[in-house]
């Protein structure tokens with residue numbers, strides 16, 4: 001069992017022991033080389049600048065979370081890739097993000113409710129380091145000395161935010177936290193928050209709790225790994241918050 005350290009210490013980042021010494025890396029990294037016709041789709045003039053003049057849409061409602069009885073699960077899609085999973089005993093947040101701006105990119109859809117309407121959160125899971133999935137400000141708000149689980153190489157982005165302990169998982173590794181068994185699954189994506197930090201892993205999570213198995217795919221294009229995930233786990237509910245923008249080569253399975 002990992003030993004909890006001071007929340008300010010970088011030593012509260014714990015990597016799981018590898019089961020077989022060499023965990024198979026099955027995620028596939030997308031190539032970021034643009035297609036030859038990339039200049040016809042100018043991100044700055046066709047996406048970024050117009051977005052500055054678009055009003056944010058989406059209603060924020062006061063959530064009415066139900067009373068959850070033993071054996072029941074309640075899942076709330078908050079917006080983008082953020083989900084709240086509630087069981088009789090615990091509340092789990094995946095990829096929470098209440099940011100209005102992702103650096104220079106404006107968020108056009110509001111989260112479905114305001115951050116202060118969250119119930120107390122027992123566990124936080126973050127699928128990868130991209131700004132739309134890992135928002136340090138949101139995580140700092142949510143952090144209340146509970147554990148957080150991230151892929152290998154992402155722990156240093158969250159270790160200082162007020163979490164009790166950071167569990168870094170490699171692909172197919174599992175950590176048991178209270179009533180949860182949390183496993184990291186591969187995906188077809190990439191993990192660099194900036195250009196050069198390619199050491200960061202990226203993935204999805206399988207969460208087994210109360211006899212149910214919930215899968216959050218992270219940020220993934222379709223790839224054969226989905227079949228292996230389906231073979232390894234008996235998934236009851238799959239959360240597939242895949243980007244809805246026009247897919248150039250980066251979203252296409254190509255390797």
Ligand SMILES: [Zn+2]
Pocket residue numbers: 128130133189190219
């Ligand atoms: Zn991403």
